[in-house]
Amino acid sequence: MNAWKSSGARDDITGRKKFMAALPLNHEPKSNAWTAEFTTACIVFGQFGIQTRNGMNPTGYIDQFLQAFQTPDGPVHVDRAVHQDIDEYVNHIFLVYWDNQETFEKWNSSSSIEKYWGEGVKPVQDVGLWREIVCIPNDHIETIHSGENHDNGVSNFLPIKYTKVHEYWGSMRDRIQASAHDRLDTAYDKNILEPALGASSGKRIRVYPPDHICLIRTAQNWIQCSEEERKTYLELVEPTLKEGSEYIRQNPAETGCLSSKFVYEVGLTGDSLDKSCTIAYFLSLAHLEEWAKSHPSHLKIYKTFFEMLQKHNYATELALWHEVSVLKADQVIFEYMNCHSSTGLLQFAHLFAEKP
Template sequence: MESAISDHLTCPRSLTRRVPDDYQPPFPMWVGRADERLQQVVMAYLGVQFRGDEQRPAALAAMRDIVASFDLGDGPLHHDLTHHADNQGYENLMIVGYWKDVSSQTRWLHNPAVADWWASDQRLAEGLGYFREIVAPRAEQFETLYAFQDHLPGVGAVMDGISGEINEHGYWGSMRERFPISQNDWMQPSGDLRVLSGDPAAGGRVVVQGHDNIALIRSGQDWKDAESEERALYLEEILPTLQQGMDFLRDNGESVGCYSNRFVRNIDVEGNYLDLSYNIGHWGSLDKLERWAESHPTHLRIFTTFFRVAAGLSKLRLYHEVSVFDGCDQLYEYINCHPQTGMMRDAQPVKHVRSTT
């Protein structure tokens, strides 16, 4: 039995764990492993927003253009494509890229072909919305958990491998305790989410500034190789409770500290659905994510269903990754998106100081 925290990230602990040293988890789970060369990763959620079937071809073409830009130098080592229908009647195509160092992602982002495309006035005039939500947690600021050991999705795809069976899972609080930084840091938020430039209500270009220790969870489901019994288990038992919880956070997240919640379905470059999905949730803090997970009926139903079936999973692949970030390692930018999109909904407006002269 291993610790979820890699040896090179282990240090004397000043914050105690929730379980005793001899705790034994109820079933096996694993985490992604990377060596000390991995100092910081980048997760870039790039979106195309549209409304109605008449805009779908243009949105898909824009998505493919973004994917093509990954072939430039310093593109991501891994990416996937998803679709999300939000509660304002808009559809969102999202391209998610992962880099294993900040410098390469920065070079890609500032490549003239990428930077000029984003900055072009044409983005304001073509009738589509665009966004990019880019975060860069340090190695000690993210954790992973997998019910399988191969072909890791998400951030696991840029790590070096997989652990043995790990100890820190199967109890409330285990998510936090898989973070290396949790050994000595409560990961408390500081500062506010606020609009740095632009006006969400007016459209156009908007930049939102994040604060320290915003938490991001990606929680995924892969049933593409599941046989009939497990497929039915997912579609008939797990998915309905999962959908209820995700819809609650999409529609009422502000009441529990969730800034943005998107339950997405994976697609191919033509927009066809695949048998994979995941949830993307931005939270005001890890505390608020934990509080909802431990107490809200919608998540308790998800959790108890998973516990009931976890030991018998064969081809159904469930996982998650959770990260926190420093304020300076976040970028939230929107072009022509509706004001409820992503981090704009809860961002505090810019305060204009009236001149006295």
């Protein structure tokens, strides 16, 4: 049985009402940017987490995941990250991409996956396993890249092209094709987002979020930065990024944020990289837009970034990019096994416990 219902992208918008912000007349951005060209009907993005505490090194689980990703029908690209959450658990996370749904379905139903995620599997006492997997039609996702880089998420396997659709409010929405004929709204108000930390240890829990929750992976890469620029970024900008990520996680009813984590990316063998990203889910695209446009925690991020630009005479090597997608309820898997109760979307399991 498929993990979700099959659904292709919608291309024909003839005669449908436009909801896009619209590119301003004679718009000429001050900086260059690139965006991904989606040449397949959809992509699958999966986060696979191994959660530990008490300094435990889950080498065996990490090796199992790496081996599984190398099997036939495995992902086309794999990133690895580490996140220490507010409860002082360490999460070893694989961020993986498939370029089509069918290949993912074959991989997900293979015996090599069943042995570590099948119904009878139970992790050892001090280990939690979780997965958040989304199938994204190509008209429900957008990306933006500060450089013509081919190592940013989907750009590892998809082409990117120059775009003028940036540097104005609403440009993120405009880069999502479906926004031309769909408001991508949610039926829920953010005021419902009151966390409830129920018992989850030893349990296997699946959360069923509603249509149109919004996923963002927004990333920073300071590998090419000079020592002076690196120092400015790490001392001035990064603290506000971490602070903003934690603020939206702790204040869901105010921001509409369902989950947020600031992670450091590492190599597949665990070596440190000068890369990080925030991965967050919002109740809708509109909630992400509202936070980005006017919330003090995000305006502070903008302020420190422009201070960095000014300090370095607007000639920086810091690479920035993001991926934003709006998700369909029948094409997501959010599942947590023996995890603590504030992992991912678990704190909202009481709201989204049934299939929509």
